[in-house]
Amino acid sequence: MHPFAPLGLHIASRVFIRYLKTRPNDNNILSSLQFLITALQSLKKSSLFSESLLTQLDVDLQSAGLGHVRSLKNRINKNRMNKDSELNGMQRPDDPLHLAGDSKTRRFGSQCMYIVNSKTNQSTDLDKHNTDKSRSSFTSSSNSGDQSIQNNRKPSVTYDDEFEMDIINGNDIQHVHSTDSCNNVSSRNTMTSPSTPSLHHADSHSPLWIAGDDLNIFNTAAPTTGTISDNEFQMIMEQHTDLVYRASHTDEENPLDFYQTHGIDPSNLTIPIDNSVNLSYTLPNLDISHAELQYAGNGDDIFGNKDIQDLNDDDWKRLLDAEALNMGWGNS
Amino acid sequence: MALSEALSSGEHSEMSSLTGMVLSSYMCGKILHHLHRVHPNDHEEDLNGTFWSRHREIDNTLSNISLNLPSHLRLPAGIDEPNTLFLNICLHTITTCLHQTAIFKADTNKLPQSVSVQSMIRCITSGAEIASIMKMAIQTDMSTVCRDHLLPRSCLTMN
Numbered sequence: 196m197h198p199f200a201p202l203g204l205h206i207a208s209r210v211f212i213r214y215l216k217t218r219p220n221d222n223n224i225l226s227s228l229q230f231l232i233t234a235l236q237s238l239k240k241s242s243l244f245s246e247s248l249l250t251q252l253d254v255d256l257q258s259a260g261l262g263h264v265r266s267l268k269n270r271i272n273k274n275r276m277n278k279d280s281e282l283n284g285m286q287r288p289d290d291p292l293h294l295a296g297d298s299k300t301r302r303f304g305s306q307c308m309y310i311v312n313s314k315t316n317q318s319t320d321l322d323k324h325n326t327d328k329s330r331s332s333f334t335s336s337s338n339s340g341d342q343s344i345q346n347n348r349k350p351s352v353t354y355d356d357e358f359e360m361d362i363i364n365g366n367d368i369q370h371v372h373s374t375d376s377c378n379n380v381s382s383r384n385t386m387t388s389p390s391t392p393s394l395h396h397a398d399s400h401s402p403l404w405i406a407g408d409d410l411n412i413f414n415t416a417a418p419t420t421g422t423i424s425d426n427e428f429q430m431i432m433e434q435h436t437d438l439v440y441r442a443s444h445t446d447e448e449n450p451l452d453f454y455q456t457h458g459i460d461p462s463n464l465t466i467p468i469d470n471s472v473n474l475s476y477t478l479p480n481l482d483i484s485h486a487e488l489q490y491a492g493n494g495d496d497i498f499g500n501k502d503i504q505d506l507n508d509d510d511w512k513r514l515l516d517a518e519a520l521n522m523g524w525g526n527s
Numbered sequence: 528m529a530l531s532e533a534l535s536s537g538e539h540s541e542m543s544s545l546t547g548m549v550l551s552s553y554m555c556g557k558i559l560h561h562l563h564r565v566h567p568n569d570h571e572e573d574l575n576g577t578f579w580s581r582h583r584e585i586d587n588t589l590s591n592i593s594l595n596l597p598s599h600l601r602l603p604a605g606i607d608e609p610n611t612l613f614l615n616i617c618l619h620t621i622t623t624c625l626h627q628t629a630i631f632k633a634d635t636n637k638l639p640q641s642v643s644v645q646s647m648i649r650c651i652t653s654g655a656e657i658a659s660i661m662k663m664a665i666q667t668d669m670s671t672v673c674r675d676h677l678l679p680r681s682c683l684t685m686n
Contacts, residue, residue, distance in 0.1 A: 196664075197613035203620040204661065207654035210623055214651055224651070227658040234661050 544610035619653040
């Protein structure tokens with residue numbers, strides 16, 4: 196696909212979003228919009244341009260009141276559950292050791308997210324989805340059959356739209372499934388069918404999203420379960436933005452606050468000397484504190500209490516050699 | 528093939544997909560001029576003014592290009608060619624951009640409602656066409672579609 200093809204999809208999506216502002220019940224346009232978003236997610240594997248366009252689309256969708264269509268929340272949840280599953284020692288689907296074992300132990304979506312029905316504390320089983328072409332099992336079934344499955348393992352898994360696009364791209368399940376075009380096309384066709392539940396799991400009314408610790412943006416009070424509403428999503432994104440732009444200081448949020456509380460002028464910040472560090476491959480120390488200005492040999496000022504314009508060649512040579520030694524160059 | 532020949536009416540059977548891309552890039556540049564280099568004498572509030580005359584001229588040119596595309600640059604015949612795919616997407620994208628601006632200008636200058644409604648219909652149609660093209664494209668082997676394109680990116684920065 197041409198690298199600028201996502202631009203056309205993005206513009207078409209924005210037209211649809213604008214149209215859906217006035218007619219939010221037009222399901223035909225809504226399904227086309229969902230398809231374009233999933234297509235953009237697919238194209239981001241080949242064109243990095245798609246990622247920024249998707250982010251922009253998420254913002255547009257949120258402002259248009261179409262938050263249930265947006266994809267970023269799903270991606271964040273996927274990343275969270277990735278990290279969570281790794282912390283719990285769960286094997287990832289692309290783990291070669293796992294693939295070498297019994298294929299029945301592998302579950303779709305174990306890399307993605309976990310959904311628990313808020314009322315029945317049950318969730319759908321994606322293994323059933325593999326054999327059920329009609330996808331009737333995705334309607335948050337509450338029959339007794341799922342109860343036993345729920346008790347045998349924790350937690351049950353489902354999938355999200357992006358994971359399904361991973362299936363399409365052969366990115367994730369390539370080792371297990373045939374990646375011929377027929378299978379891919381069938382996946383795509385079912386994905387865009389009206390009965391496809393993709394993206395609808397983002398609806399904050401029915402499922403509960405089990406939170407993890409990924410990206411360190413969900414670790415407030417370390418919730419294990421919770422529903423992400425639009426407001427919470429906005430707060431999470433703001434925290435994430437803060438994390439991205441946070442300085443390397445661990446305790447203080449704002450580096451300027453750090454300087455102010457410690458009475459340090461950042462423009463005159465001195466670098467402490469650590470003699471245990473080999474300075475051969477480091478930049479010269481720019482510390483110009485008074486102690487450093489004292490010349491080590493005779494205790495005089497580094498310029499020997501002379502005006503810099505009065506220094507002769509010997510003085511300059513002595514100064515430069517001393518500085519060279521300080522920088523570690525004289526060791527060799 | 529000269530640019531003027533490609534823009535003239537009549538079917539151009541010798542037009543390649545790369546020529547089509549250059550043509551669409553030219554139209555992108557033309558729309559850029561149309562939108563961002565507004566002249567004081569454009570008279571956006573007058574439907575017979577320079578701005579709206581230019582808008583209709585670009586719209587007609589786009590329609591001519593779409594009508595005169597050779598058969599191998601149309602879909603689904605050229606679905607295996609990435610440049611053909613992008614050319615068709617690009618033509619609809621340009622149409623969308625043109626009419627989005629028309630909606631904005633019509634609303635700003637309080638022009639008759641029919642102007643913005645017509646442009647909105649064109650935008651929705653183009654968007655639906657892009658979605659349709661993508662649905663058509665994914666029916667093919669993605670390895671063919673995703674193969675490395677031959678189009679230099681500078682084509683989009685022409686003009």
